[in-house]
Amino acid sequence: MTMYIPTLSDVIDAHERIKPHIHRTPVLTSSFINSLAGAELYFKCENFQKAGAFKARGASNAVFGLSDKQAAKGVATHSSGNHGTCLSYAAGQRGIPCTVVMPRTAPQAKKDAVRGYGGKVVECEPSTSSREAVFAEVVAESGAEFVHPYNDPRVIAGQATCSKELIEQVDGLDAVIAPIGGGGMVSGTCLALSNLASHIAIYAAEPEQADDAYRSFKAGHIIADDAPDTVADGLKVPLKDLTWHFVKNHVTDILTASEEEIIDAMKLIWKRMKIVMEPSSAVPLATILKNKDLFAGKRVGVIVTGGNVDLDKLPWQ
Amino acid sequence: MTMYIPTLSDVIDAHERIKPHIHRTPVLTSSFINSLAGAELYFKCENFQKAGAFKARGASNAVFGLSDKQAAKGVATHSSGNHGTCLSYAAGQRGIPCTVVMPRTAPQAKKDAVRGYGGKVVECEPSTSSREAVFAEVVAESGAEFVHPYNDPRVIAGQATCSKELIEQVDGLDAVIAPIGGGGMVSGTCLALSNLASHIAIYAAEPEQADDAYRSFKAGHIIADDAPDTVADGLKVPLKDLTWHFVKNHVTDILTASEEEIIDAMKLIWKRMKIVMEPSSAVPLATILKNKDLFAGKRVGVIVTGGNVDLDKLPWQ
Numbered sequence: 018m019t020m021y022i023p024t025l026s027d028v029i030d031a032h033e034r035i036k037p038h039i040h041r042t043p044v045l046t047s048s049f050i051n052s053l054a055g056a057e058l059y060f061k062c063e064n065f066q067k068a069g070a071f072k073a074r075g076a077s078n079a080v081f082g083l084s085d086k087q088a089a090k091g092v093a094t095h096s097s098g099n100h101g102t103c104l105s106y107a108a109g110q111r112g113i114p115c116t117v118v119m120p121r122t123a124p125q126a127k128k129d130a131v132r133g134y135g136g137k138v139v140e141c142e143p144s145t146s147s148r149e150a151v152f153a154e155v156v157a158e159s160g161a162e163f164v165h166p167y168n169d170p171r172v173i174a175g176q177a178t179c180s181k182e183l184i185e186q187v188d189g190l191d192a193v194i195a196p197i198g199g200g201g202m203v204s205g206t207c208l209a210l211s212n213l214a215s216h217i218a219i220y221a222a223e224p225e226q227a228d229d230a231y232r233s234f235k236a237g238h239i240i241a242d243d244a245p246d247t248v249a250d251g252l253k254v255p256l257k258d259l260t261w262h263f264v265k266n267h268v269t270d271i272l273t274a275s276e277e278e279i280i281d282a283m284k285l286i287w288k289r290m291k292i293v294m295e296p297s298s299a300v301p302l303a304t305i306l307k308n309k310d311l312f313a314g315k316r317v318g319v320i321v322t323g324g325n326v327d328l329d330k331l332p333w334q
Numbered sequence: 335m336t337m338y339i340p341t342l343s344d345v346i347d348a349h350e351r352i353k354p355h356i357h358r359t360p361v362l363t364s365s366f367i368n369s370l371a372g373a374e375l376y377f378k379c380e381n382f383q384k385a386g387a388f389k390a391r392g393a394s395n396a397v398f399g400l401s402d403k404q405a406a407k408g409v410a411t412h413s414s415g416n417h418g419t420c421l422s423y424a425a426g427q428r429g430i431p432c433t434v435v436m437p438r439t440a441p442q443a444k445k446d447a448v449r450g451y452g453g454k455v456v457e458c459e460p461s462t463s464s465r466e467a468v469f470a471e472v473v474a475e476s477g478a479e480f481v482h483p484y485n486d487p488r489v490i491a492g493q494a495t496c497s498k499e500l501i502e503q504v505d506g507l508d509a510v511i512a513p514i515g516g517g518g519m520v521s522g523t524c525l526a527l528s529n530l531a532s533h534i535a536i537y538a539a540e541p542e543q544a545d546d547a548y549r550s551f552k553a554g555h556i557i558a559d560d561a562p563d564t565v566a567d568g569l570k571v572p573l574k575d576l577t578w579h580f581v582k583n584h585v586t587d588i589l590t591a592s593e594e595e596i597i598d599a600m601k602l603i604w605k606r607m608k609i610v611m612e613p614s615s616a617v618p619l620a621t622i623l624k625n626k627d628l629f630a631g632k633r634v635g636v637i638v639t640g641g642n643v644d645l646d647k648l649p650w651q
Contacts (some may be wrong), residue, residue: 045382064608065362284645291381291641292607296474323606328601328650 020259025212027174028181028205035077035175037164039067039111041181042316044186047287058313059187060286061288063179064324066295068106069187070099071179071202071322072166073260078175079164080107085192088113093161095152097123098251100166112265116161116176126327168257176205184214192312193285194236194301195219195320197221197271199284200260202322204318207267217318222301224249224279227258231258231271248276251297259278272311274303280332282306286321296332297320337576345498345522349633351393352492353359354355355427356384359496361503361634366606370607371622373629376504376602378571379395380496381611381641385423385451387416388519388639389483395492396481405430410478412469414440415568417483418641422453433478443644484518493522497650500635501531502558509629511618512637514538514547514588517570517577519639524584534635535586539618541566541596547573548588551607565593568614568640589628591620597649599623603638613649615639 045060047083063071080092091114094104101117115136119128122144127140141151156163161270165172179202180193182265193210197203203221210217224228227245233256256264264271274282283299288290299319305312362377382387397409408431417516425432427620432453436445437460445455447587458468473480482489496519497510510527514520520538527534542546550573558572581588591599600616603609611632615638622629624634 069608114401287610291386291606291610293610328604328648331645331648334648334651 019245020262021046021170023170023174023208027170027176028209028273031174032149032178032181032292033319034081034180035074038077038107039073040065040079041182042066044183045047045290045292047290050285050302052313055309056314057316058304058305058319059183059317060290060319060321061179061183062292062321064292064298064321065297067101068099069325070103071176072103073106075172075175075201075205076100076103076107076164077110079112079169079171080104082171083162087162090114090160092120092164093152093155093159094164094166095119095148096166097127097311098166099325101127101136103133105131105134105204108128109135114159114161114289116155116159118148118155120148129327151263155320164252167204168259169200170259171210172201172318173259173263173323174203177209179320180206180209180318181213184210187316187318188319189316190214190217190290191315192218192220193320194220194222194305194317196249196297196300198250198297199254200230200256203268204260204263206320207263207284211267219267220270221264221268222304223271223273224252224300225273225275227253228273230264231273233261234268234271241266249279249296249297249300252300256318272308273299274307278303278307284333292321293326294321295323295326335589337579338487338523340487340491344487345494345526347367348395348491349495349498351398352391352495354597355398355424356390357393358380358499359383360600361500362607362609363400367602367619369644371629372621372626373631374633375622375636376446376500376507377607377636378500378637379609379638381609381615384419385416386640386642387420388637389416389420390423391495392489392492392522393417393420393424393481394427394516396486396488397421397428397545398432399488400479404479407477407479408432409481410435410469410472410476411483412436412445412465413483415483416642418444418453419447419451419642421481422448424449426452428612431476431478433466433472435472436467439642443643447642457637481570484516485576487576488527489518490521490576490580492524492627495521496637497523497526497635500528501527504633505637506633507531507635508632509535509537510635511537511539511622511636511641513566513569513614513617514540517547517573517581517644519637520585521577523637524580528584537582537583538581538588539621540588540590541569541617542590542592544570545590547581548590549576551585551588566596566614568612569617583596589625591617591624595624597618601650608635609638610641610643611638612640612643
């Protein structure tokens with residue numbers, strides 16, 4: 018199967034297509050955190066995005082790019098994270114069906130979030146084989162369009178609109194850093210910046226305990242983790258061919274942080290910036306604070322990927 | 335002693351004076367919360383203000399309005415809340431001394447916050463008599479200017495800049511609601527709106543368990559609570575003559591909420607709006623949700639007063 022690599026014009030089309038359905042999120046700064054880091058950090062706040070995560074961008078681009086005929090059959094995905102919620106949001110905006118296959122063991126809050134936007138949750142057993150079987154059944158019955166959480170050119174073109182906005186909002190950035198799990202946001206960042214501002218260095222930030230992208234990057238081929246465990250639960254998934262293409266070709270380096278560093282960075286942001294964001298979103302700041310030389314005096318864009326966190330189970334408690 | 339009532343020109347002067355030292359904070363909205371409330375709510379986010387609270391406005395106005403001669407002797411206050419931190423911030427901006435008298439039993443985080451901006455903490459025993467004695471000594475020794483947390487025309491003129499900004503940022507408001515403790519923010523709101531947009535109704539929101547302003551408003555004279563206890567710890571202090579003047583003359587009504595309603599509203603805002611704010615700041619939304627008829631279909635400004643909360647001791651845990 019030939020892989021379609023999305024282009025700058027896909028990003029521009031995506032931005033026009035999704036503008037009515039997403040927020041142009043604000044960029045926040047903290048003089049306290051700047052003085053700690055010895056750099057100027059510009060936080061692009063996708064935690065304020067519709068449905069609480071940047072994934073509303075890619076999901077909206079996929080949903081609103083469908084023909085009326087395909088759209089009538091709906092969309093489907095398997096995700097117990099933000100992609101499921103965001104696909105449900107986007108489908109609700111278009112008024113079409115959305116089915117999300119999720120392990121029956123997934124948190125109730127995640128199921129409720131999908132349903133809150135009008136989507137349907139179909140439960141599977143917590144295994145890859147069950148998920149694939151149940152998902153195949155859903156698609157066979159409904160004819161729904163599969164929207165992969167990240168390994169999909171429509172999704173990556175949608176995520177790319179985030180960095181496109183960021184460079185419209187902040188002049189003279191030297192670098193942009195984003196967390197990496199499956200690589201959707203980082204691929205979008207690569208797609209936007211390599212075309213629009215190729216002098217900006219792109220860093221990916223990853224938990225040490227789920228460092229498959231780091232090891233893949235060093236090895237030169239995709240390595241998947243075996244059951245990684247990290248507080249940054251949005252970052253456990255592996256790279257796939259399309260995201261690997263962007264990471265391999267456009268990322269300057271991948272930096273990692275320990276669980277404690279991630280939690281400390283998260284708490285620091287909550288405390289000083291007064292924003293609620295996910296553990297995954299704290300990984301970039303954690304890596305900046307442990308690599309100060311690399312960023313000293315630089316103007317750095319930091320993608321805050323999402324704000325959907327269980328307020329009853331905060332990681333420092 | 336004749337009471338000086340600040341005027342519109344004091345507010346305009348204050349705004350010019352403090353602009354270099356404060357943020358023009360953003361106004362956020364949530365379609366989910368709007369649909370719950372049946373109204374359009376515009377949250378003025380003073381949790382993003384310098385030092386994490388609206389009190390940076392009044393403190394900055396007092397500090398930057400001093401003559402050079404007085405400023406050289408510094409400023410002083412007694413406050414274990416945001417006013418102490420914000421006065422320390424403002425004094426640090428001007429490069430003058432600041433002393434905050436605080437009970438030795440005050441939370442370590444509050445002492446650290448004052449010191450973090452360069453202020454000096456002087457401890458007293460946790461009693462009014464000790465506080466007054468220690469404070470008198472500080473002022474006698476240093477000649478520092480006393481800046482009261484709210485019963486001070488300079489402070490009220492400074493707080494008034496918040497609602498002045500809000501009506502510049504949002505057109506056509508029908509009402510503005512703010513929490514009430516000592517009444518500094520509400521008085522500032524009254525001062526700004528009675529002069530600039532007198533058709534806007536002004537509501538104050540108060541915890542049931544510290545409802546001295548509510549009872550004062552109904553009785554027609556100041557009634558102080560006897561040791562009130564509420565999760566909204568910024569709202570335990572009583573009205574004073576200057577704030578009572580504004581409340582009595584310009585407030586449409588005072589609404590109250592239970593502890594549970596306040597905590598639920600706080601958690602709702604954190605969860606849906608992804609912002610960190612204090613329990614005190616949740617009281618307005620709590621009262622809106624229990625008085626839906628009053629606000630149905632209206633455009634309502636909601637002052638989010640501050641974001642300084644102990645992340646290790648959240649009230650829903």
